[in-house]
Amino acid sequence: MLSVYTLFSGSGGNCVYVKDNSTEILIDAGRSCGAIEKALSNFGSSLRKIKAIFITHEHSDHTGGLEVISKKYQIPVYFTAPSYDNYVRAGSFLQRFAHRMDVEYVQAVESLTVSSFPVPHDSAQNVGFVISSPDDTFGIATDIGHLTDTIANSLCLCKRIIVEANHDVEMVKSGPYPQHLKARILSKNGHLSNEKCAEFCAYLCDHGVEEITLAHLSRENNLPKLAYETVKQQLCACGFERVPLKIAFADIAVCATDGKSYPFKKQEAIQ
Numbered sequence: 001m002l003s004v005y006t007l008f009s010g011s012g013g014n015c016v017y018v019k020d021n022s023t024e025i026l027i028d029a030g031r032s033c034g035a036i037e038k039a040l041s042n043f044g045s046s047l048r049k050i051k052a053i054f055i056t057h058e059h060s061d062h063t064g065g066l067e068v069i070s071k072k073y074q075i076p077v078y079f080t081a082p083s084y085d086n087y088v089r090a091g092s093f094l095q096r097f098a099h100r101m102d103v104e105y106v107q108a109v110e111s112l113t114v115s116s117f118p119v120p121h122d123s124a125q126n127v128g129f130v131i132s133s134p135d136d137t138f139g140i141a142t143d144i145g146h147l148t149d150t151i152a153n154s155l156c157l158c159k160r161i162i163v164e165a166n167h168d169v170e171m172v173k174s175g176p177y178p179q180h181l182k183a184r185i186l187s188k189n190g191h192l193s194n195e196k197c198a199e200f201c202a203y204l205c206d207h208g209v210e211e212i213t214l215a216h217l218s219r220e221n222n223l224p225k226l227a228y229e230t231v232k233q234q235l236c237a238c239g240f241e242r243v244p245l246k247i248a249f250a251d252i253a254v255c256a257t258d259g260k261s262y263p264f265k266k267q268e269a270i271q
């Protein structure tokens, strides 16, 4: 069985910790090396035990800790080629440990297999991942400008998933952001709204997904309670009220694979 924890989530930094009985990896490292090390220590783990880091895309909320991590821990880091070319500086510590991967790529890391698939976003390239162990499959997709058949088909392979519920459209429109930022968030290469996420989650449940964690919530344009209730309502309307649903908090680790629901109270998220 895979255990998956969102250590950090949102524009302040993203990092997902995935492990089975023998192998541990990270998806993204968008917080400082020290913050990620501390978060892993709560699980009795350490960056020393991490066998590989897979990067969705080069934006700083997904990559911010990589240079120091590379310097201290020499962990292989996998980027798509466009993200690598955009982000990895010649002569950096990161360059010594960074690998280019195709957009649709399969990499074995000991007992785990990690497959990537394209996700539209305003980065050089963005990907989601399906992670498989011999007896389990997990999927993750965030920073989703718009939904595609490829994303749907990839996540339908998974029993449990992390998916983006970034913003409430009305909160974006009436919120404090300048017009160009509002347009970016709402564009086809921006982020996924609660409403679109809700419809998508119902579709996924209809195609075999059994547990959902909502991630990458905007601090300014969303509320955990609103994201949760928007998706929950849609799941209930479609007969999937029993599907465990939870929120990935910005700074508190949440288990995405424990079969429980964490509506929005922070204390309920602490393991």
Ligand SMILES: [Zn+2]
Pocket: 057, 059, 121, 123, 143
């Ligand atoms: Zn991004």
Ligand SMILES: [Zn+2]
Pocket: 010, 011, 014, 059, 061, 062, 143, 216
């Ligand atoms: Zn992001």
